[in-house]
Amino acid sequence: MGLPDILFYVFAAFTLLFGLLVVANPFSRNPVTSAMFLVLTIISMACLFVLLNAFFLAAVQIIVYAGAVMVLFVFVIMLMDLKEEERRRIKTFGVVTGIVSVGIILSVFLKSLLGCGDSCSLPAVAGAAPVVEGDAHSLGLLLFTKYDLPFEVISVLLLVAMIGVITLSKKDLK
Amino acid sequence: MNWNFIIFSLVKLAVIVGVVQGLVAYSVLAERKISAWIQDRVGPNRTAPPFMKYVPVLGPLLTRLGMFQPLADGLKFLLKEDFTPAGVRKIYFWLAPALAVIPAMLTVAVIPFGSNLGAQKMVMADLNVGILYTFGIVSLGVYGIVLAGYAANSKYPFLGGIRSSAQMISYELSMGMSVIPVLMIAGNLNLSTIIGWQAANGWLVLYSPLSFFIFLVASFAETNRLPFDLPEAETELVGGYHTEYSSMKFALFFLAEYSNMVASSAMMVTLFFGGWTLPFWGLDHPATSLLLGVAHIVVFMVKMLAFMVLFIWVRWMFPRFRYDQLMDLGWRRFLPLALFNILVTAIWMWMRAK
Numbered sequence: 001m002g003l004p005d006i007l008f009y010v011f012a013a014f015t016l017l018f019g020l021l022v023v024a025n026p027f028s029r030n031p032v033t034s035a036m037f038l039v040l041t042i043i044s045m046a047c048l049f050v051l052l053n054a055f056f057l058a059a060v061q062i063i064v065y066a067g068a069v070m071v072l073f074v075f076v077i078m079l080m081d082l083k084e085e086e087r088r089r090i091k092t093f094g095v096v097t098g099i100v101s102v103g104i105i106l107s108v109f110l111k112s113l114l115g116c117g118d119s120c121s122l123p124a125v126a127g128a129a130p131v132v133e134g135d136a137h138s139l140g141l142l143l144f145t146k147y148d149l150p151f152e153v154i155s156v157l158l159l160v161a162m163i164g165v166i167t168l169s170k171k172d173l174k
Numbered sequence: 175m176n177w178n179f180i181i182f183s184l185v186k187l188a189v190i191v192g193v194v195q196g197l198v199a200y201s202v203l204a205e206r207k208i209s210a211w212i213q214d215r216v217g218p219n220r221t222a223p224p225f226m227k228y229v230p231v232l233g234p235l236l237t238r239l240g241m242f243q244p245l246a247d248g249l250k251f252l253l254k255e256d257f258t259p260a261g262v263r264k265i266y267f268w269l270a271p272a273l274a275v276i277p278a279m280l281t282v283a284v285i286p287f288g289s290n291l292g293a294q295k296m297v298m299a300d301l302n303v304g305i306l307y308t309f310g311i312v313s314l315g316v317y318g319i320v321l322a323g324y325a326a327n328s329k330y331p332f333l334g335g336i337r338s339s340a341q342m343i344s345y346e347l348s349m350g351m352s353v354i355p356v357l358m359i360a361g362n363l364n365l366s367t368i369i370g371w372q373a374a375n376g377w378l379v380l381y382s383p384l385s386f387f388i389f390l391v392a393s394f395a396e397t398n399r400l401p402f403d404l405p406e407a408e409t410e411l412v413g414g415y416h417t418e419y420s421s422m423k424f425a426l427f428f429l430a431e432y433s434n435m436v437a438s439s440a441m442m443v444t445l446f447f448g449g450w451t452l453p454f455w456g457l458d459h460p461a462t463s464l465l466l467g468v469a470h471i472v473v474f475m476v477k478m479l480a481f482m483v484l485f486i487w488v489r490w491m492f493p494r495f496r497y498d499q500l501m502d503l504g505w506r507r508f509l510p511l512a513l514f515n516i517l518v519t520a521i522w523m524w525m526r527a528k
Contacts, residue, residue, distance in 0.1 A: 032266075032324060039317070046310075056363075059306035063350075067313025068343055071320065075339045078324055078332070136303065136363055 008051050014044040031077045035070060042066045056136045182294050190282055190298060197482075198432040199244035205486050207240060212490045218243040251425035259326075259418050266325035271419070271426035274318025277311045278433035284308060285440045286366050288450050288471035289460040296450075296471065297366065304365040305357070308441060309350055312396060316342040318430060319398075319415050326418040334414030337404045337497065344504040345395035345402075351512035352388035355519035356381075356445055369449035373458040379446040384515045386446045388508050393438040395504070397431060400489040404497055439481035443474065450474040 018041040022034050042065045049058035143151050203218065210217030218240035226233040226242070236242065258267065284304040288296030301307050316339055323335015356378050357363060360371040372378055379386045395402040406414025416427045443449060450470040451458045461467035495503070 032321075036317075036321075055301065055303045056306065059303050059310045062310035063306065063313050067310060067316070068346070071313075071316050071339050071343055074317075074320055074324075075336065078320075078336060136306075 004051055008048065011044045011047040011051065015041055015048065018044060032074060035073050035077060038073075039066050039070045042070065056139055183298070186294070186296075186298055190287075191279065194279065194282055194433055194436055195429075197436050198429055199248065201432050201435065201482055201486070202247065202428070203240055203244050204483070205489070206243070208483070208486050209490045212487075221246045248425075251422050254421040256421040256423065261327050262418060263325045263327055266321045267418075268423075270318050270322035270325050271423045271430075272318075273321060274315065274430035275426050275433065277315040277318070278430045278437060280311045281308050281434075281437035282440065284365055285437075285444055286369060286449055287440070287474045288467060291461070291464060291467040295366075296467070300364065300366055303363045305353065305363050305368075305445070308437075309346070312434075312437075313342075313346055315396075315430070315434065318427075322419070322427070323415040326415075328418060330411045330413070331415050331417045334406055334411050334417075338398065338415060341395055341398075341402065341404060341500060341504075344501060345392045345508075348388055348504055348508040348512050349392035349396060351509065351516065352385045352392065353445065354512075354516050355385050358516070358519055358523060365444050365449075369444060369451060372448040373451040373453075376453070377446065377448045382446075382515070382519065384511065386442070388512050388515070389442060389445070391503075392508065393442065394485070394488065395500070397434040397438055397485075399431075399435070399485060401492045401495050402500055403494065404500060435482060435485050436478070439478045439485065440474075442481055443477040447477055 018037045021037040022041060025033060025037065042061060046058040046061040046066070049055075049061060207217040209215075219238050221240065221242045222233070222237040223242060223245075226237055258264070283298040284301050284307050286295075286297040286300070290296055319338040319342075320335045323331045323333070323338070326332065356368070359378065359381050360368045362368060362371070368378075394400075398404075398406065403414075406416065411417070416424055419427065448458075450473050452473050461470055
């Protein structure tokens, strides 16, 4: 087991641990603490991307999620001045929708993991550098050729969400 | 494991951290001296260790220049009482200064501050996404300030923290957008390659002056320097996010601010002013001798110090922006301008390619 393997297990463990602490922290019910653990989860995931040689993805993960989205989360939590939330009763509706959405994501992962058989495992070349180069060039090429349509669809989805937010936050809009 | 690599990396690490800390200490002195000159004062000119008065000529001169002031300041920060006010959120109160300093120091890792000395490349980590790494780390720097404001559990620091998070996110966007034309022209994300491109084709500030201008203004906002130092605006917020801090914890915020200045100066030199290269005297290709390698480092340092002086100079020349003006400038002026710049650059490159 080489250093990358050890690092993978370390960061994978960190990701799971921090992820658990976001939702079920036994020491603190402070929402800011949860948000900070989510930041740590995101950073550990970025480290996993680095181990896969996907440097671009790792950098973007940190810039967008840890650096911008989570700062806004913390911003909103602070502005609303949320007190430590008491232990709520768990609602049935929340449990059902939660399990369904996790199940759907899990099935997508399993399908892509099991469905491709040998074709998605890396060609094992002893001692050579990994073939996967997750640099900006190859990623951009793939995004704008093979995955062009999904990419555009997602961007339209984001645009719709953005317009929705603006409409909701403008109270005096007629 | 390559021991040679590890040892040289450790040496480089120690030297870089030492140099940055030294620069921070003496840029505080430079700040005080330059502000004094601008306001027709003298500035620090008394502090000296007791034996200095026995040193002829040099002793009084160094004392007059205030060369020992940073030592006294550092000592003062270390020895003062580290006071923790009642009612602060303890964990975050301790964590915040560290979170402010760490990203500031990490940014320097990817910057090539020279070509090579012997066989050693003068850069800590020659990443192929160097510039994205910098943006990622810089974007994490905001947590130190936000958490400091939150931890203090009092109104003014809290307002400072809120302001800084909004300000830094806004200007990060313009900053990121402003660099894209540079990357399009140079065609690479690696900082060493960008410097190489500039050595061959001329400095990028000539190709994209608008990018440089937006980047410069945005880096003032990112480092919370005047005209954009809203998070710590004394007249409105007492001391801003670090009001409740004292002693070494306060010094760490100071250290973070000046390290950020060092890092963004180095970034501007690297991206727009050719890094360690000069277009004449044969300084534009990697060093072949030890002397040339040292010359490259000197060139880099001189360029960087020029930007540091600019940072200080601007601080004492311009009044502070109002908060809505700051936001207006970031979102409604610079962001469209940066996008327009990308479009123009793309069209220019397309025309040239045809």
